[in-house]
Structures are given as structure tokens and as C-alpha cells.
Amino acid sequence: MEKTYYTIGMAGHIDHGKTALTKALTNVDTDRLKEEKERGISIEPGYAPFETEDGTQLSIIDVPGHERFIRQMIAGVAGIDLVVLVIAADEGVMPQTEEHLEILQFLGVEHCIVAITKIDRVDDIMLELVQEDIQERLEGTIFDGAPYVMVDSLSGTGVNQLKSTIIDSLKAVKFRDAYGSFRLPIDQVFTVQGQGTVVRGTIYEGAVQKGAQLTLLPKGLKVKARQIQVHHEEREEARAGQRTAVNLGGIDKTEVFRGDVLVASDHFLVTATIDIVLNLTGGSFTPLKQRAPVKVHVGTSEVMGKIVFFDRNELEQTGEEVMCQIRLDEEIVVRRGDRFILRRPTPVETLGGGWVIQPKGGKYRFGPETIEMLRNVMKGTPADLVEEALAKNILLDLKQLIQQTSLDEPVLKETIAAGLENGSLLETGSQKFTLAKTFSKITGEFVERVETYHTDFPMRPGMSKAELSQSLSASYPKPFIEYSLNRLTEQGDLKKVGQFIALGTFEPHLPKQWKVRMEGIIAALxxxxxxxxxxxxxxxxxxxxxxxxxxxxxxxxxxxxxxxxxxxxxxxxxxxxxxxxxxxxxxxxxxxxxxxxxxxxxxxxxxxxxxxxxxxxxxxxxxxxxxxxxxx
Known part of the structure; x- marks a missing residue:
């Protein structure tokens, strides 16, 4: 059975016992780790590994404060699968608790457990009042109805119950599919003597193998994953949901920055203009004028830009979602659906958050027509949603497409039938679907790799099928690689020679550079x-x-x-x-x-x-x- 990986955030007000609770769960003192000298390419201080009895692997992040919270947790739903909201029994809900709650909702984190700590310091009456206070604050939010656990980290009271509640709650969390295109937003860069440049972060989607050729975006620099570690342990592979450190070959530390993204394919857009849906904070804020400077936190990026409205010249408090655009000062890597937080740089305050509806926005006219267009983009046609899901996951069956698109089955079947008819979709032998343009892309990659191999080794019958498949495994799921290879063989673009793959027209021959000398040796024999x-x-x-x-x-x-x-x-x-x-x-x-x-x-x-x-x-x-x- 495939192992599952999740990241749990410990959020809450300062001194409410997050670090002590993390240690009680994992036996790891994250404060001690922060002062410990780093060795190798181990995982960033503040993260602790925790494996459940059923083999589920968790990373628990102890969030030390608000600024750190924004910088580390804003990686969005890929960074946090479930949050443990830590509230001390002797203080109750505090300002920082409120901030964390609001930001978590903006980021789309849907699963929460409330851990009421330090219960040894209060009596039963006070404990009941704290519970009522929390319940009132969570009412109407996405965390309304979240389970409560009473714990005392020092004595261990309630810790086992919290572990059980975490395991039960994770059953409702969708496990991220490692077959998507690999994406790792980088949140830390450093060097290790004798090893070179190391980056780390939480893998947003997909998987990465040791030795894989990767691209650093937005610069487009080619690098190699020389070594991979997950919680101090060297691995051959790391997958979506895992906190990972990657030793990069072919690049200097000065060329890599927090906010850069490691990818294994060209499926990702680099953009400086994003169309967004913005939901505002519940608190008051100074009205925001047209084209005012804002700071966008998305993934691990913190980028300045200007906000552009198409239906107003000033943004005031409103309970409605706002369709608008951010024109950034620097390029970033985002996909439709990525979550963000929007803050004002001066005076510093959180304005709201939302999601990216179009990662590469254009220049639009001011007026209701643009708002209507953005709403249509936000909603997406059934064909748009299917294409988006298959662009991200490459190969999906009917059930998976229903889950990814939220379309009703009859509508989805009609959309697929139309796509098969017009040639935009392909159905594989495993009753899964893929985009014709994705098949066209992998065809080019197959041919290019085999062609290069023939150039380098003209006397060999072809490239090993296993080696060829492995070279594409970081970008495509194995079933899609097999399907594409079989189809290209049937079409005659490629041919199988035993365990080797060659171009359809290729025949082994003497290399031009050494042909005369080799023919002389053959003649002598x-x-x-x-x-x-x-x-x-x-x-x-x-x-x-x-x-x-x-x-x-x-x-x-x-x-x-x-x-x-x-x-x-x-x-x-x-x-x-x-x-x-x-x-x-x-x-x-x-x-x-x-x-x-x-x-x-x-x-x-x-x-x-x-x-x-x-x-x-x-x-x-x-x-x-x-x-x-x-x-x-």
C-alpha cells in the first residue's frame, strides 16, 4: 500500500503551548532544533516528523509567531493539510489566534482540531467558559464543528486522544496525488560544505527522484537533484506533501532565492500579472485606492505589485468577493486555484486573501464587461475544467475527473465525448483520459531523447526502455508513459528492439568521427x-x-x-x-x-x-x- 504524507500546522497565540505540544506528540524539541548546528541537508528547524501506527507520515510545523506564520504557512493547501489550533485554557482566544484563523481560511485550509492546552491551570468552570468562547468564535467559519481535545503537554494528559483525533481527521483529507507535475516552492536556501547549494520546502504536487533534471523558475535555470532528504533521512524519491531538502547541482547559492520554484516539466506559467478573486478581512482597514502598492504572498513568494480594479476606484470593507488584478513587480510561478494573502506594506495590515483564477492576466478595459469576463473565467466551462484537471494530473479516469472538476457525471461524459470527437482529448487503453497536446508533448520528448541517444551512441541498437521511461517519470505517471510508448511504436515513430527503443527509421552504424579507423580494424581482422x-x-x-x-x-x-x-x-x-x-x-x-x-x-x-x-x-x-x- 502506498504511504501517505501530510503536513500539520500548530497555530495559535504566543505562549499557548505549541512547542510543548509538538514535543509531546513527536518527542522532538523544535526550540532545541533552532539552536542546533545544522548537519548535512536536514530539514528546517520548526518541523518535526511524526509517523502513525498505520504508516501515515506527518510533518508537524510549530509556528512561532505571526510574521513567521505568514511566511511559512502561506504555501497554501499544499503546505498545510490540517491545522491544530492551540488555545491555552487560562487565556482563551487571543488576538493572534484570531489572525491565524482568518489567514487559514483565506488559504483554504479546511480541516481543524482545537487543542485546549494547559488544562492543569484552570478548574472545570473556567474550562467550560473557554470552550464556549472558542465555539462562539468558530461559529460560521469553515472550522465550525471542529473537534476539541483537552491536553496537558507536560503530564501527557490527552496527548494520545489528540493523536487519535489527528488520525481520524486525516481520513477526511484528500491525499495529494504524486502523479501531478512536480512543484516545490522554495522557502530556504543555504550551502553545505562539500555539497554545494541546498534548497528546501514542502512539495506542492508531484514527485522528484534523485538524479532528476529540474528547472528553477522563474529564471528557467537547469539544475540536477543530486541528493534528496526527508526529515534527516536520505531518500531516492520525495513526494507531494513531504517536507524535503534537495541538494542541487549546476547552480550557485547566489542564483537561488526564497520564492523560486523547482519544477520537473514546462507545465508551469511564469507570470507578472494575475487575475484574482479577493475576499476581505473581517476587520477594518484603511481604504485601498486604485493601483495602490500591495504585497502578495503566494506559495513561498512575497512580491510587491499594484492592485487594479475594474469596477471601482477605491476598495472599502465589503462582504462581497472582489474580481480584480495584481500587476506584480517581479515574475512568479502560479497556477489557477493557488491561494494567496494580500497585505498592505504601509501601514502594515492584512487586507484579505483569495485564489488565482487566471495565472496570466491581460490588460482589460474598466467596466462591467471585464467583471463579467472574469466571473466567467472564475466559473470555467466544463471543457475548461476538464482541460485544467488533465493539464495538472495528466491521466485521469471518469471518477477522478468528477472529483477534480466537481462536474455532474452526465455533463462530464458529454464534455469528454465532445473532446474525443474534436481531437482535444485521448482515451487510453486503461479507460483513462489525457490531453492530445500532452501526448504531443511527450512524443516530442521521447523522440528528442532517443534521437540524442542515437547521436551519442550510433552503434548501439537503441536506448534502454527502462532508462527512457525513468527519464520521464518525474514529469509523467508511469501508465501514461507506457501508453505513449506503445502508441508511438504502433505508429512507427519508435520501434522496440528487444529491451531497447529506437527511432522507427534508425539502424545502428559506425560513427562518422571514427568510421575510417574502425573500417580499417575490421579489414585487418x-x-x-x-x-x-x-x-x-x-x-x-x-x-x-x-x-x-x-x-x-x-x-x-x-x-x-x-x-x-x-x-x-x-x-x-x-x-x-x-x-x-x-x-x-x-x-x-x-x-x-x-x-x-x-x-x-x-x-x-x-x-x-x-x-x-x-x-x-x-x-x-x-x-x-x-x-x-x-x-x-
Whole structure:
């Protein structure tokens, strides 16, 4: 069974016992970690690993304060799957608790557990009052009805109950699909002596393998994942929901910044203009004028920009959602549906939050037509929603598409049928669907990789199927790779040669750079006939690299231009054919060793291996001390 990974946030007012509760759950003192000297590429202080009895792996983040909360938790639903709202029994709901609640709702975090801590400090009456206070504050919010657990972190009272409640609550949390395109928003960059640049963050979607070729956005720099760690442990792979550190090859620390994003495909947009749906904070704020400077927190990015309204010139408190646009000072990486927080830089205050409805906005006219257009984009047509889901997940069946798009089954089936008819969708053999343009994209990647391999290794029959599939596994799910490979083989674009994949028109051949020298070596072997030297002697003084000698040997054997005579000698096919013809002419239907020696005039050193080669090729067959011609 595939393991599941979740991230839990410990939120709440300062000194309400978040750190002590994290230690009670995980036996990890996150305060101690903050002062501990880092080794290797271990996970950022403040994060503690916690594995449940059923194998579910959790990362618990102890959020130390409001500013840190905004910077670390704003990674959105990918960063936090469930929040434990920590409220001390002796103080109740405090201002920072209110702020955390509001921001969590803006970010779309839907699952919450209320942990009432320090219960040893109050009596039953006070505890009841605190519960009523919390219930009143949560009423009408997305966390209304969240379970309560009474705990005392020092004595351990209620800790096991909290663990059980966490496990039960996670059953309702949708586990992020690791088959999406890999995306890791970076929240910390540093160097480790002897290893180079290391980045870390929580994987938003997809999976990354050790050795994978990645792209750093928005700059578009190519890097390699040289090493991967999850909570101090080196891994071959890390998946969506895991807190991960990646040692990058091919880049200096000065080229990487918090807010950059690591991806494994070109499915992601780099943009400086985003169309958004904005919901405002419940508190009061100074009215915001048209094109006023704002700070946007999205993913791990904190970017300044200007807010642009299309139906007003000033934003005041309103209970309605606002359709507008942010024109950013720097490019960022976002997708439709990504959550954000909007803050005013001066005076510093949170204005609200919402989600990105269009990651690459345009320039629109002021007026109701633009608002209507943005609302239509927000809602999305059924075809838009299907395309969006398949662009993100690549391969989905009907049930998964219903979950991803929230479309009714009849509407979804009608949309799929139309897409299959107009060619925008493809149905795979596994009754799953994909975008035609995604298949076109992977086709280009298959052909490009195999073509490059043929250029580098022209004498080899093709690229290993396993190696080719692995090279694309970080960007595409295995079933889609198999489907695409089979379809390209059926179409003739590619062909299977045993365990190798080659272009449909490719035939192994001598490399142009070494062709003349290689032909000279082959000619020398052919000239020596059956009196051959050791194979390595034919390369004496040759500038051929060892890798080319090895490939040439395998190529000639595969093409049956040469045969192994002994462990260290080869013989040309023409010499074998000529020797067989001469021997057959000089002997009867059956012959012995003496007749063969008289005919070929060979010493036993060469004669015995040659006759055994005849046997293995089926030219002759041995019966005791005699051999018979087979007629081949």
C-alpha cells in the first residue's frame, strides 16, 4: 500500500503551548532544533516528523509567531493539510489566534482540531467558559464543528486522544496525488560544505527522484537533484506533501532565492500579472485606492505589485468577493486555484486573501464587461475544467475527473465525448483520459531523447526502455508513459528492439568521427582470416577511446560481422564462411579432427575453437569424435 504524507500546522497565540505540544506528540524539541548546528541537508528547524501506527507520515510545523506564520504557512493547501489550533485554557482566544484563523481560511485550509492546552491551570468552570468562547468564535467559519481535545503537554494528559483525533481527521483529507507535475516552492536556501547549494520546502504536487533534471523558475535555470532528504533521512524519491531538502547541482547559492520554484516539466506559467478573486478581512482597514502598492504572498513568494480594479476606484470593507488584478513587480510561478494573502506594506495590515483564477492576466478595459469576463473565467466551462484537471494530473479516469472538476457525471461524459470527437482529448487503453497536446508533448520528448541517444551512441541498437521511461517519470505517471510508448511504436515513430527503443527509421552504424579507423580494424581482422591475433592487438596504437572499442565490439557481434573464437580472440564472418566451405569440399558427410586439420592447416589452438564455433552456428553437429554437416 502506498504511504501517505501530510503536513500539520500548530497555530495559535504566543505562549499557548505549541512547542510543548509538538514535543509531546513527536518527542522532538523544535526550540532545541533552532539552536542546533545544522548537519548535512536536514530539514528546517520548526518541523518535526511524526509517523502513525498505520504508516501515515506527518510533518508537524510549530509556528512561532505571526510574521513567521505568514511566511511559512502561506504555501497554501499544499503546505498545510490540517491545522491544530492551540488555545491555552487560562487565556482563551487571543488576538493572534484570531489572525491565524482568518489567514487559514483565506488559504483554504479546511480541516481543524482545537487543542485546549494547559488544562492543569484552570478548574472545570473556567474550562467550560473557554470552550464556549472558542465555539462562539468558530461559529460560521469553515472550522465550525471542529473537534476539541483537552491536553496537558507536560503530564501527557490527552496527548494520545489528540493523536487519535489527528488520525481520524486525516481520513477526511484528500491525499495529494504524486502523479501531478512536480512543484516545490522554495522557502530556504543555504550551502553545505562539500555539497554545494541546498534548497528546501514542502512539495506542492508531484514527485522528484534523485538524479532528476529540474528547472528553477522563474529564471528557467537547469539544475540536477543530486541528493534528496526527508526529515534527516536520505531518500531516492520525495513526494507531494513531504517536507524535503534537495541538494542541487549546476547552480550557485547566489542564483537561488526564497520564492523560486523547482519544477520537473514546462507545465508551469511564469507570470507578472494575475487575475484574482479577493475576499476581505473581517476587520477594518484603511481604504485601498486604485493601483495602490500591495504585497502578495503566494506559495513561498512575497512580491510587491499594484492592485487594479475594474469596477471601482477605491476598495472599502465589503462582504462581497472582489474580481480584480495584481500587476506584480517581479515574475512568479502560479497556477489557477493557488491561494494567496494580500497585505498592505504601509501601514502594515492584512487586507484579505483569495485564489488565482487566471495565472496570466491581460490588460482589460474598466467596466462591467471585464467583471463579467472574469466571473466567467472564475466559473470555467466544463471543457475548461476538464482541460485544467488533465493539464495538472495528466491521466485521469471518469471518477477522478468528477472529483477534480466537481462536474455532474452526465455533463462530464458529454464534455469528454465532445473532446474525443474534436481531437482535444485521448482515451487510453486503461479507460483513462489525457490531453492530445500532452501526448504531443511527450512524443516530442521521447523522440528528442532517443534521437540524442542515437547521436551519442550510433552503434548501439537503441536506448534502454527502462532508462527512457525513468527519464520521464518525474514529469509523467508511469501508465501514461507506457501508453505513449506503445502508441508511438504502433505508429512507427519508435520501434522496440528487444529491451531497447529506437527511432522507427534508425539502424545502428559506425560513427562518422571514427568510421575510417574502425573500417580499417575490421579489414585487418578480415585479412587475417582464421589465423587471427588477440582482439586487443587490432586496437594497438589506435586513438579510439575504450568506450568506442567496447561499443564497436558489441556492434560487430550484434550485426554478426564477427564471432568470438576464444575469450580474447574474434574472427570475421567471411573467414568463418570460407573455412567452412573449404572444409566441406575436402571432407565427406562426416569427418574427424585429423581431416579438419589437414584441410585447414591449423594448429589445435585455433582448430578446436573454430570447430566448436561451427557447432554453435549450426553448420556442423558433433557425435562423439566425429562431426556431421547439417546442410546449413
Amino acid at each position: 578480415e585479412k587475417d582470416g582464421i589465423q587471427v591475433k588477440k582482439w586487443e592487438q587490432y586496437f594497438a596504437g589506435s586513438p579510439l577511446p575504450k568506450s568506442e572499442i567496447s561499443d564497436l565490439t558489441l556492434y560487430l557481434l550484434e550485426m554478426k560481422q564477427i564471432y568470438p573464437l576464444q575469450e580474447d580472440t574474434m574472427i570475421h564472418r567471411s573467414a568463418v564462411e570460407e573455412a567452412a566451405a573449404r572444409l566441406k569440399q575436402d571432407t565427406e558427410a562426416a569427418f574427424g579432427l585429423k581431416e579438419a586439420k589437414d584441410s585447414l592447416d591449423l594448429s589445435r589452438k585455433y582448430l578446436i575453437p573454430l570447430l566448436e564455433l561451427f557447432d554453435s552456428l549450426g553448420i556442423t553437429e558433433r557425435a562423439e569424435d566425429q562431426r556431421r554437416w547439417t546442410g546449413k
